[in-house]
Amino acid sequence: MFSTEDKAVEWLESTTWSESPICLHCGGIENIGEYKFKKFTYWYKNRYKSFTIKTGKIMHSSKIGVQMWTSLIDHMVFLANAYLQAAELWKQEADWRWTKYKIQINQGRLKEMANRSHRNSGLLSINKMRKEGKQHSSFNLIDIADKCKNTKHLILNKDCFSFLKTVPDNSIQLIVCDPPYNVSIADWDKHDNYIDWCDAWLKESERVLKPTGNIVIFGGLQYQEEAGSGDLISIVHHMRSASKMKLVNFIVWNYPNGMSAHRFFANRHEGIAWFGKTKKYYFDLDSIRESYDEQTKLIYLKDKRLRSETIEKGRNPTNVWRINRLNGNSKERVGHPTQKPSELIRRIVKSMSSPGSIVLDFFAGSAVTSRVAIEEGRHSVSVDSNKNIFEYFGNHLEQISGDVDYSSFNILLENEELKHPLFKAQ
Numbered sequence: 001m002f003s004t005e006d007k008a009v010e011w012l013e014s015t016t017w018s019e020s021p022i023c024l025h026c027g028g029i030e031n032i033g034e035y036k037f038k039k040f041t042y043w044y045k046n047r048y049k050s051f052t053i054k055t056g057k058i059m060h061s062s063k064i065g066v067q068m069w070t071s072l073i074d075h076m077v078f079l080a081n082a083y084l085q086a087a088e089l090w091k092q093e094a095d096w097r098w099t100k101y102k103i104q105i106n107q108g109r110l111k112e113m114a115n116r117s118h119r120n121s122g123l124l125s126i127n128k129m130r131k132e133g134k135q136h137s138s139f140n141l142i143d144i145a146d147k148c149k150n151t152k153h154l155i156l157n158k159d160c161f162s163f164l165k166t167v168p169d170n171s172i173q174l175i176v177c178d179p180p181y182n183v184s185i186a187d188w189d190k191h192d193n194y195i196d197w198c199d200a201w202l203k204e205s206e207r208v209l210k211p212t213g214n215i216v217i218f219g220g221l222q223y224q225e226e227a228g229s230g231d232l233i234s235i236v237h238h239m240r241s242a243s244k245m246k247l248v249n250f251i252v253w254n255y256p257n258g259m260s261a262h263r264f265f266a267n268r269h270e271g272i273a274w275f276g277k278t279k280k281y282y283f284d285l286d287s288i289r290e291s292y293d294e295q296t297k298l299i300y301l302k303d304k305r306l307r308s309e310t311i312e313k314g315r316n317p318t319n320v321w322r323i324n325r326l327n328g329n330s331k332e333r334v335g336h337p338t339q340k341p342s343e344l345i346r347r348i349v350k351s352m353s354s355p356g357s358i359v360l361d362f363f364a365g366s367a368v369t370s371r372v373a374i375e376e377g378r379h380s381v382s383v384d385s386n387k388n389i390f391e392y393f394g395n396h397l398e399q400i401s402g403d404v405d406y407s408s409f410n411i412l413l414e415n416e417e418l419k420h421p422l423f424k425a426q
């Protein structure tokens with residue numbers, strides 16, 4: 001009798017059989033242990049023998065040899081041990097199968113939820129189109145022509161609602177919306193019923209966006225007692241039932257610089273909720289890909305599974321964007337207290353609007369959106385209820401990139417609305 005598995009193995013290894021798998025058909029011991037087996041294949045890991053153990057008659061392969069018969073009793077005991085061990089493995093396997101089965105059931109139940117994995121059917125069809133050199137249908141709805149050579153930028157000191165009601169339906173490609181966060185940092189930053197107030201400009205936004213249009217809404221997660229007054233999470237939650245627009249991404253703007261904290265983790269992010277008006281929202285990923293460094297590129301180019309043209313284009317920047325906030329002494333500062341970095345707005349403008357299309361920002365603050373629109377060849381409209389918008393925007397103009405030709409854009413102010421492409425067609 002083998003007291004330990006090792007002894008049994010020692011005995012097995014002392015036999016003369018060949019290295020080919022050996023079939024042992026054993027009867028009468030299938031009830032040993034708690035488990036009955038119909039069929040079980042048990043590979044003795046890291047050994048050079050393997051067994052197929054079946055219920056049924058006692059049989060042996062012709063290669064087993066005489067020693068097997070002389071040690072039949074020991075052999076049966078060994079098999080019993082093997083059975084018990086196999087039973088344990090079988091049970092583990094059964095547990096695992098059951099877990100997988102449960103996962104599959106859940107997957108079935110959750111079928112309606114958006115699936116962003118590599119099995120996503122939308123993604124598969126986009127990959128197929130790319131291989132065939134075709135573009136997504138949203139690109140066909142956009143007239144990219146040569147309209148970006150002379151762009152127009154309307155800067156207005158107005159309340160957003162009085163402006164929005166003048167905007168034609170389906171006329172705007174992108175709305176950059178950085179609303180008051182309702183945290184009382186200024187007079188304009190407090191609303192008793194924040195979500196009702198947001199609902200009014202959200203409805204107008206949905207109306208004025210083109211079918212290919214996008215809106216990005218900035219916001220944070222308010223703390224403690226402020227939380228009840230509404231924040232970006234409340235806006236997104238509200239839109240689930242109050243709007244037909246589609247949440248495409250919830251982008252995390254992660255900034256490495258910020259205030260310290262002692263009673264909680266120091267905050268280093270804000271949210272940007274991106275909604276497309278319809279499924280045909282415009283998105284130009286190639287315009288904002290991040291280049292790989294030379295070393296990574298060389299490694300990836302050797303990987304046969306990756307396409308060299310995609311490697312050359314660079315990586316998808318993902319929905320976590322690490323971009324510094326503007327410090328008080330940052331060169332880009334034009335005086336607005338909550339000014340956003342142009343790098344952040346640029347990524348949005350480049351990827352969500354085409355050259356020559358119209359970008360609107362009705363909580364414009366410093367009008368950074370118009371500054372970026374000038375640099376990127378889009379038309380823009382910036383509206384803010386604070387008259388300082390003109391001074392801030394003037395400071396932006398002084399900073400615009402030397403690559404921009406001053407004759408390539410026009411600034412329009414109040415009473416010049418009709419010269420802007422947004423109203424021209426009316």
Ligand SMILES: C[S@@+](CC[C@H](N)C(=O)[O-])C[C@H]1O[C@@H](n2cnc3c(N)ncnc32)[C@H](O)[C@@H]1O
Pocket residue numbers: 158159160161178179180181188189336338339340341362363364365366367368383384385386
């Ligand atoms: C968060 S700031 C925008 C900052 C801007 N993104 C920037 O980078 O400069 C919000 C702006 O909304 C403006 N605002 C608040 N209520 C408004 C309203 N009803 N109509 C138009 N502008 C409004 C405020 O004056 C403030 O400048």
